[in-house]
Every structure is written in C-alpha cells, then in structure tokens.
Amino acid sequence: LTKRDAGATRANVVSSFTIVKGTMVEECYAALAAWDFDRTKRQNLDHVREVNLVGAKSQTWLRDVGKVLNRRFDPAGRDRPLTLLAKAGWGLDEWKPALLWHMTRDEFLFRDFLVGWLYPNWAAGAHRLRPEELYDFLREVGRRGGVTEHAWGEATLERVAVGLLRMAADFGLLKGTAVREFASYHLPERSFLYLLHAFRDAEPNPRRLIESPEWKMFLMEPADVERELLRLHQFQKLHYDVAGSLSHLTLPCDNALDYAGRMAA
Numbered sequence: 001l002t003k004r005d006a007g008a009t010r011a012n013v014v015s016s017f018t019i020v021k022g023t024m025v026e027e028c029y030a031a032l033a034a035w036d037f038d039r040t041k042r043q044n045l046d047h048v049r050e051v052n053l054v055g056a057k058s059q060t061w062l063r064d065v066g067k068v069l070n071r072r073f074d075p076a077g078r079d080r081p082l083t084l085l086a087k088a089g090w091g092l093d094e095w096k097p098a099l100l101w102h103m104t105r106d107e108f109l110f111r112d113f114l115v116g117w118l119y120p121n122w123a124a125g126a127h128r129l130r131p132e133e134l135y136d137f138l139r140e141v142g143r144r145g146g147v148t149e150h151a152w153g154e155a156t157l158e159r160v161a162v163g164l165l166r167m168a169a170d171f172g173l174l175k176g177t178a179v180r181e182f183a184s185y186h187l188p189e190r191s192f193l194y195l196l197h198a199f200r201d202a203e204p205n206p207r208r209l210i211e212s213p214e215w216k217m218f219l220m221e222p223a224d225v226e227r228e229l230l231r232l233h234q235f236q237k238l239h240y241d242v243a244g245s246l247s248h249l250t251l252p253c254d255n256a257l258d259y260a261g262r263m264a265a
Contacts, residue, residue, distance in 0.1 A: 011105065011106055011108060012108050012145055012146060012147050013106075013108060013146075013147060013148075013149075014108055014109045014141055014146040014147060014148045015071070015107065015109065016148075016152065016156055016159070016160050017067075017068075018068055018071060018072065018107060018110075019107075019109060019110065019159075019160050019163040019164060019167070020159050020160065020163045021064055021068050022163060022166060022167060022170065023099075023103075023167050023170040023171065024054075024065060024068055024069075025092065025096060025099060025170055025171075026054070026092070027054035027055075027056070027065045027069075028069065028072075028073070028086075028099060029086050029092060029095060029099075030053050030054045030055070031044075031048050031053055031054055031065070031069055032073070032075060032079075032082065032083045032086040032087070033086040033087050033089075034047075034048075034053055035075050035083050035086075035087065037075075037076055037080075041070070041074075041075065041076065044075070045066050045069060045070055048065070048066060048069065049062055049063070049066055071106075072103060072106065072107070073102070078105070079102050080257060080260070081098075081194075081198070081256045081257050081259070081260035081261075082095075082098050082099060082102045082260070084257075084260040084261060084263065084264040085098055085194070085260050085263055085264070087264055088260070088263040088264035090190070090263065093172075093188055094188045094190050094191050095191075096170075096171055096172070096191075097171070097187055097188070097191040097192075097194075097195065097218060098191060098194050098195070098198075100171050100217060100218075101195060101198060101214070101217065104217060108145070108146050109141065109146060109160070109164070110164065110167060111217065112141060112144055112146060113134075113137075113164045113168075114168070114173075114216065114217040115213055115216045115217060116137070116144065117134065117137050118168060118173065118219075119216040119217070119219060122182055122219050123221075126182070127181060127182075128179050128180070128181055129165060129174065129179070129180040129181070129182075130179060130180075131158060131161035131162045131165060132158075132161070134161040134164065134165070135157055135161060138152075138157055138160060138161060139157070165180045168180070169183075172185055173185055173218075173219060182219075185218065185219050187218055187220070187228075189232070189237070190263070192228055192232075193232070193237065193238070193251070193252070193259065194256065194259055194260065194263075195214075195218075196209075196238070196249075196251055197251055197253055197255060197256040197258075197259045198256040199212055199214055200249075200251065200255075201255050201256055206240075206247040206248060206249040207245075207247055209249070210222050210225045210226055210229070210247075229249070237252070238250060238251050238252060
C-alpha cells in the first residue's frame with residue numbers, strides 16, 4: 001500500500017472508512033429520495049441528521065451516515081440522476097445497481113475489488129470466497145493506482161476484506177455469511193437501461209460500450225450485454241443493429257440525466 005500523493009484525485013483514494021461502514025443502501029435511498037435541490041448539500045445533510053431521516057438507532061451511526069453521504073455523493077451534480085431515481089420511487093432492487101455504479105465512480109477500492117478480483121473469480125468458476133483470500137490483492141492495491149492515507153495493519157486488512165465481501169452481498173452479487181458464494185444475479189430491465197445511458201455518456205461507440213469493463217461489476221460478459229440488447233430491441237425498448245463489424249445503438253433518451261428525469265416525471 002502506498003501513501004496518498006498530494007496530487008492524487010479523490011477517485012484514486014482508498015478509504016477503509018467507507019468500506020467498513022458498508023453500503024448503507026437503505027440510508028442512502030432515504031436521504032436521496034428526500035433531497036431538496038433548492039437547498040445546499042450542507043443544508044440537506046443537516047436536515048438528514050436533525051430529523052433522523054434514515055432511521056438511525058444511535059447518534060454515532062447517524063453521524064457516520066452523514067460522513068459517508070458527504071464523501072460518497074454529489075446529489076446536485078453528477079449524482080443527480082441517482083437522486084432523481086430515488087425520488088421517482090424506484091424499488092431498491094432496481095435502484096441498487098444504479099447506486100453501485102455511482103458509488104464506484106469515487107470509491108476506488110470497491111470498484112477495483114469488483115472488476116479486478118470478484119469478476120475474475122466468478123469467471124473462473126470459484127465457489128466459496130473467504131476474506132483471507134483477498135489479503136494479497138489488498139496489499140497490492142498501490143500497484144493498481146490506489147492511494148491510501150496510511151499503511152494498513154492486519155486488523156484493518158481483515159475488516160476491509162470482510163467489508164468488501166459484505167458489500168457485494170448487499171448488492172446481490174454474493175450470498176451467505178461466514179463463507180460467501182456467488183448468487184444468481186440478473187440486472188432488472190430498467191436498471192440495465194439506465195446503465196446503458198450512463199455508460200454511453202462516457203463511451204458512445206456501441207461496440208466499446210458492450211465490451212466496457214464496467215459490466216464486470218455486475219458479473220456480465222460482453223455476450224450477456226449483447227443478448228440483452230437484442231432482447232430489448234425485439235421488444236422495441238431500444239434500437240440495436242449489427243452489420244458485420246459495425247453496430248448502431250439508439251437509446252430512449254439522450255443521456256442518463258434525461259432518462260432519470262423521465263422516470264421521475
């Protein structure tokens with residue numbers, strides 16, 4: 001593990017705090033569903049704490065929720081689509097995949113774990129996963145571009161490994177408790193459509209979009225993505241044409257924000 005470089009961006013910061021605290025799925029949903037765009041971020045976070053919007057059972061947990069929300073999201077900015085989907089009343093099963101992707105845009109370690117460790121184990125047919133199997137991967141996070149504020153002792157290493165596996169379970173990728181196993185995971189249709197818009201915002205080329213490593217976070221291979229595109233094309237939910245090496249993809253909305261806005265209308 002390497003110490004944080006003064007010029008490092010937030011996207012490369014390895015935070016044990018947010019991993020140990022976990023996904024906070026229901027707390028994040030409650031806070032963002034009640035978010036008031038006419039207030040500042042600080043005013044919204046103060047409101048979350050003052051009325052205990054998230055139903056925290058202790059002041060300590062309520063304080064930690066505020067810290068994680070502050071570090072994890074920019075609801076008025078790039079996380080506005082995620083906020084709109086919560087305000088639209090999407091069920092947690094549909095909303096969680098969007099939450100996962102938005103979280104990983106700034107949580108380097110969680111994304112690194114999903115793409116660089118969990119997916120390869122899934123692709124290799126691994127059955128049972130134990131925290132200690134993650135230790136070597138975590139020790140080498142600096143080689144993959146991650147930066148930490150201080151070195152991790154063995155106790156922190158264990159808590160982070162347990163936390164990462166628990167987070168994957170929270171999103172339905174794994175099942176079990178002491179020993180984790182891969183679950184049968186499938187992206188809900190509207191979640192898949194939202195992610196298509198979000199990924200296309202960064203990568204307009206259809207072929208490169210299908211082959212994007214982002215799909216690995218949802219245990220999907222390019223063939224799985226293309227199969228779903230063809231299915232949605234058949235039901236006229238989008239337009240997808242393939243002719244040799246050329247492909248054309250037309251989505252319902254211009255971008256992820258427009259799609260989320262339509263859901264919230």
